Amino acid sequence: MKTPICTFDAKTSILCTKCETKLRLGQLTHADVDGAIKIAKLAEGSQDVDNFTMLGAYKVDDDFILTLRSSDINILRTHPSVLRKFEEEFQSKVWFVEGQATDRKFIENIIFPSKLLANHTIWLPDGSKLTKVTLAASNMPEVQSKIERIKRIVKQIKNIELVVEFESEK
Numbered sequence: 001m002k003t004p005i006c007t008f009d010a011k012t013s014i015l016c017t018k019c020e021t022k023l024r025l026g027q028l029t030h031a032d033v034d035g036a037i038k039i040a041k042l043a044e045g046s047q048d049v050d051n052f053t054m055l056g057a058y059k060v061d062d063d064f065i066l067t068l069r070s071s072d073i074n075i076l077r078t079h080p081s082v083l084r085k086f087e088e089e090f091q092s093k094v095w096f097v098e099g100q101a102t103d104r105k106f107i108e109n110i111i112f113p114s115k116l117l118a119n120h121t122i123w124l125p126d127g128s129k130l131t132k133v134t135l136a137a138s139n140m141p142e143v144q145s146k147i148e149r150i151k152r153i154v155k156q157i158k159n160i161e162l163v164v165e166f167e168s169e170k
């Protein structure tokens, strides 16, 4: 397991001087530290999680967003029991995004399991921009219920103003 803090710190929930300094300097956030400690707990009970590499974490309102490798995200998508343990440990919805994701990839990760059919940028006269996306989902009411949270997350982490359009999946 790798996290933004030392593995020993994550396992003991106590930061060493080096990590403490990084936190003070803003090179680490409280979400990074919280996320690392929680993943260390999950890794104790799961070989899969023990192989994860957590790159960072964000907290947006009550939601937790974890940045992982794409191979780790694949494990979460194919092992619902591991995903359930994450939500129990974090006591919130946990969203997963790939490290170094492009804006498009980030949006695809956040809206999963919906599909991104199209996206394009709309420039406003004042120079600001909106990103219009078209989504297809098999469970439309579920996606629509989450869309305001998705917009907040994308705005806070990527500074992207989303406009969402739906297309039903046949």
Ligand SMILES: [Zn+2]
Residues within 6 Å of the ligand: 005, 006, 009, 015, 016, 017, 018, 019, 020
């Ligand atoms: Zn440390």
